[in-house]
Amino acid sequence: MYQYVTHFxxxxxxxxxxxxxxxxxxxxxxxxxxxxxxxLAGWARSTSSRILYYTFGAYIDVIRSIPLIxxxxxxxxxxxxxxxxxxxxxxxxxxxxxxxxxYVAEVVKAGIESVPETTRMAARxxxxxxxxxxxxxxLPIGTRTVFPSWVGLMLGLMKDTSLIAVLxxxxxxxxxxxxxxxxxxxxxxxxxxxxxxxxxAMCHLLTKFSALYxxxxxxxxxx
Amino acid sequence: xxxIKGVHKSFGDNAVLRGVDLTVTKGEVLCLIGASGxxxxxxxxxxxxxxxxxxxxxxxxxxxxxxxxxPKSHLRRKLxxxxxxxxxxxxxxxxxxxxxxxxxxxKKSKKEAAELAENHLxxxxxxxxxxxxxxxxxxxxxxxxxxxxxxxxxxDYMLLDEVTSALDPELVGExxxxxxxxxxxxxxxxxxxxxxxxxxxxxDRIAFFxxxxxxxxxxxxEFLNHPQKARTQEFLRCIL
Numbered sequence: 167m168y169q170y171v172t173h174f175x176x177x178x179x180x181x182x183x184x185x186x187x188x189x190x191x192x193x194x195x196x197x198x199x200x201x202x203x204x205x206l207a208g209w210a211r212s213t214s215s216r217i218l219y220y221t222f223g224a225y226i227d228v229i230r231s232i233p234l235i236x237x238x239x240x241x242x243x244x245x246x247x248x249x250x251x252x253x254x255x256x257x258x259x260x261x262x263x264x265x266x267x268x269y270v271a272e273v274v275k276a277g278i279e280s281v282p283e284t285t286r287m288a289a290r291x292x293x294x295x296x297x298x299x300x301x302x303x304x305l306p307i308g309t310r311t312v313f314p315s316w317v318g319l320m321l322g323l324m325k326d327t328s329l330i331a332v333l334x335x336x337x338x339x340x341x342x343x344x345x346x347x348x349x350x351x352x353x354x355x356x357x358x359x360x361x362x363x364x365x366x367a368m369c370h371l372l373t374k375f376s377a378l379y380x381x382x383x384x385x386x387x388x389x
Numbered sequence: 390x391x392x393i394k395g396v397h398k399s400f401g402d403n404a405v406l407r408g409v410d411l412t413v414t415k416g417e418v419l420c421l422i423g424a425s426g427x428x429x430x431x432x433x434x435x436x437x438x439x440x441x442x443x444x445x446x447x448x449x450x451x452x453x454x455x456x457x458x459x460p461k462s463h464l465r466r467k468l469x470x471x472x473x474x475x476x477x478x479x480x481x482x483x484x485x486x487x488x489x490x491x492x493x494x495x496k497k498s499k500k501e502a503a504e505l506a507e508n509h510l511x512x513x514x515x516x517x518x519x520x521x522x523x524x525x526x527x528x529x530x531x532x533x534x535x536x537x538x539x540x541x542x543x544x545d546y547m548l549l550d551e552v553t554s555a556l557d558p559e560l561v562g563e564x565x566x567x568x569x570x571x572x573x574x575x576x577x578x579x580x581x582x583x584x585x586x587x588x589x590x591x592x593d594r595i596a597f598f599x600x601x602x603x604x605x606x607x608x609x610x611e612f613l614n615h616p617q618k619a620r621t622q623e624f625l626r627c628i629l
Contacts, residue, residue: 288476
């Protein structure tokens with residue numbers, strides 16, 4: 167006989183942990199895809215082509231100006247109306263990737279532009295081709311400059327994944343899972359505190375990891 | 390041999406080069422002097438196609454530098470260039486700075502490139518700085534690193550763009566010593582410089598660049614002691 171339980175159980179904790187796992191997977195998957203798209207868009211905007219500059223400029227402008235929650239609903243509905251209904255996770259993942267790529271693109275462009283023109287000239291003066299110059303000079307120098315901004319984007323992305331709840335994806339990610347438990351046991355503060363702790367743990371891990379990288383670069387160049 | 394024939398170049402309305410004619414033969418050291426912003430640096434950049442030209446021709450060993458079909462990367466191996474700002478690659482150690490282009494462009498193995506880099510760093514007196522990053526080097530050391538980096542490509546010509554201008558006065562000497570050494574070994578050089586004593590002693594010819602053309606050119610003694618043209622005399626009076 168099913169018993170209606172109104173206190174926090176071990177199953178609730180597992181439910182939240184599962185939610186955290188989904189949040190993490192969504193973040194990593196959309197972070198990787200969004201960084202790849204964003205890298206290409208940012209690179210395209212840094213080239214001398216005016217067409218690429220304005221095309222991707224418009225793309226970035228639109229993406230960054232519309233609330234993510236609207237993008238989720240619009241994209242999902244559009245695909246359904248067009249006759250290609252998607253699994254809410256897939257639809258959400260694509261939307262998140264496109265969304266974050268708009269921000270990554272600007273960071274990438276800033277990174278490329280942070281490399282002094284004279285440094286690039288020195289590379290070309292040594293007979294390096296565009297690709298040599300890009301991959302061995304521009305990329306490593308630019309990455310060090312904008313890496314912290316990129317980490318910031320990824321931290322924001324992790325928290326933005328909670329908006330996928332509007333698509334009703336199951337099993338739910340961390341925030342939606344917490345809300346479901348709250349409706350049952352009516353203890354919003356403690357549950358949200360717990361959810362916050364989960365988010366913090368995951369973000370903190372990413373921050374620590376990136377700090378490790380930055381320290382390695384700094385150490386190498388220490389006086 | 391570098392042959393510059395009637396070269397014109399402007400940035401918008403600003404005509405920087407207005408018909409430059411100049412020939413530099415193998416083994417010659419030519420010092421180019423002239424007021425700041427007169428186009429001397431632009432001329433150097435045009436010689437290795439880092440800047441385009443609008444009229445005229447430049448030949449390096451009979452290769453038309455600005456012809457569409459000339460592979461720029463290939464051409465630039467012949468022409469080492471060193472800039473006023475040292476432009477060391479900040480994310481690489483001194484040895485990696487020097488070894489990178491030989492490895493990528495000349496397709497040397499990692500080991501060969503490292504050896505080449507060590508030899509050239511030795512040559513410019515940076516043997517003890519192999520594994521040091523540019524941020525830990527003084528201006529003079531960074532500039533010598535830039536010279537070693539250009540030399541490691543085994544160029545036939547060196548283009549030097551005010552390589553001592555950004556240096557503290559006490560560091561100028563060490564860089565000029567390196568250049569003197571190069572000149573004595575017969576390296577062909579075009580050096581834009583304000584160091585008249587260096588030009589007097591190391592140059593085969595000195596050229597005065599003024600209003601977009603080579604205004605006057607001659608052997609150091611003749612040029613510095615008995616300049617023919619009024620504008621050259623005035624310029625030399627100001628800087629000597």
